[in-house]
Amino acid sequence: MIDTEENEDSSNERINDLSYSIEIKNLKKYFKGKRGMEDVKAVDGISFHVEKGEVFGLLGTNGAGKTTTINILTGILLPTEGTAFVDGYNVESEMKKVKEMISVCPQEPALYKFLSGLGNIKFFGNMYLMPKEKIIERGEELLKLLGLYDARNRLTRGYSGGMKRQLSLIISLINEPDILFLDEPTVGLDPRNRRKVWDFLKSQKDQKNTIILTTHYIEEAEALCDRVAIMDYGQIIAMGPPKELINEHQVKNLEEVFMKITGRSILEGI
Ligand SMILES: Nc1ncnc2c1ncn2[C@@H]1O[C@H](COP(=O)(O)OP(=O)(O)OP(=O)(O)O)[C@@H](O)[C@H]1O
Ligand SMILES: [Mg+2]
Numbered sequence: 001m002i003d004t005e006e007n008e009d010s011s012n013e014r015i016n017d018l019s020y021s022i023e024i025k026n027l028k029k030y031f032k033g034k035r036g037m038e039d040v041k042a043v044d045g046i047s048f049h050v051e052k053g054e055v056f057g058l059l060g061t062n063g064a065g066k067t068t069t070i071n072i073l074t075g076i077l078l079p080t081e082g083t084a085f086v087d088g089y090n091v092e093s094e095m096k097k098v099k100e101m102i103s104v105c106p107q108e109p110a111l112y113k114f115l116s117g118l119g120n121i122k123f124f125g126n127m128y129l130m131p132k133e134k135i136i137e138r139g140e141e142l143l144k145l146l147g148l149y150d151a152r153n154r155l156t157r158g159y160s161g162g163m164k165r166q167l168s169l170i171i172s173l174i175n176e177p178d179i180l181f182l183d184e185p186t187v188g189l190d191p192r193n194r195r196k197v198w199d200f201l202k203s204q205k206d207q208k209n210t211i212i213l214t215t216h217y218i219e220e221a222e223a224l225c226d227r228v229a230i231m232d233y234g235q236i237i238a239m240g241p242p243k244e245l246i247n248e249h250q251v252k253n254l255e256e257v258f259m260k261i262t263g264r265s266i267l268e269g270i
Pocket of ligand 2 (some may be wrong): 066067107145183
C-alpha cells in the first residue's frame, strides 16, 4: 500500500527551516584512505539545528569530528553527503551569502607575524570593508576587554601561544558577525584570560548572536552553552541542554555523561 500521508508531506516539505541559524541533515564527511587504508569517517551522519541567538557547543575527544563539522559550515570543506544550511543558505551552493554573516576563530590561529596585534586587526577589518575608525574603536575595545591592549603594538611573531589565540578571537569578533564559529577559543589561555573570554561571550549572548563553539573544557560548555552535542567517532551520541543531559544520566557533569555512554573519558589524549 502506498503511504499517501508521507507522499503528501514530502510534496509540501520545505528544504530547510529559515528560522534556524544552522540546520544540518545527515551530514557526512569521509576522507579517502591512503594506500588501501579504510576511509576516515570524520563526520558520519549527523543532524541537528541551532536556534538564532543560541550558544551551541560541540564536545568530544580528539578526532571526534568537531573541526570538520565547522569546516563544512564555513566553506573550507565540502560534505561527502547530506546538507547543511547557515541562516537558510546552502553551504554548497550559497557559500557567498553564508560568508556575509559568519566569522570564524579557527583552531590554529592564522596571523601575519610581521604585523603588530593592532596591525592584524586593521588588516582583517579592511578585508571586511569596515570603516577605519570603526576598526580602531572596536579593535581597541576588544583588546581591552580580552586583556591584550598592552601588547597591541608588538609584532605577533613575538606573541605567546595564548596571546595569538586571544588575538585570533578578537579578529573573529571585529565585524560583529551574526553567527560566530569558535573552534577551541580558550585553549592555552590562563584561567584569568579564559574567564574574560567567557564573560565576553556571555555578553554577546545578550545581543542575540548565534555562537557555535567547540571545546574540551567541560566547565566552559556547562557555563556557556544553551545546548551541546557530544560527538564521538563522527557521530552525535548525546544532545541537549547540559543540565538536562546531566539529570537524564544521573551524573555530576558532562564528562561523566560521556563516560557513562562510551565507557571512556572525554579528556583522553588531551
Ligand atoms: N584533511 C584531512 N584528511 C584526512 N583526514 C582528516 C582530515 N581532516 C581531518 N581528518 C580526520 O578526521 C577526523 C576528525 O578530525 P577533526 O579535526 O574534525 O577532529 P576534532 O574533533 O576537531 O579533534 P580535536 O579535538 O583534536 O581538534 C580525525 O580522524 C582526523 O584525522
Ligand atoms: Mg578540532
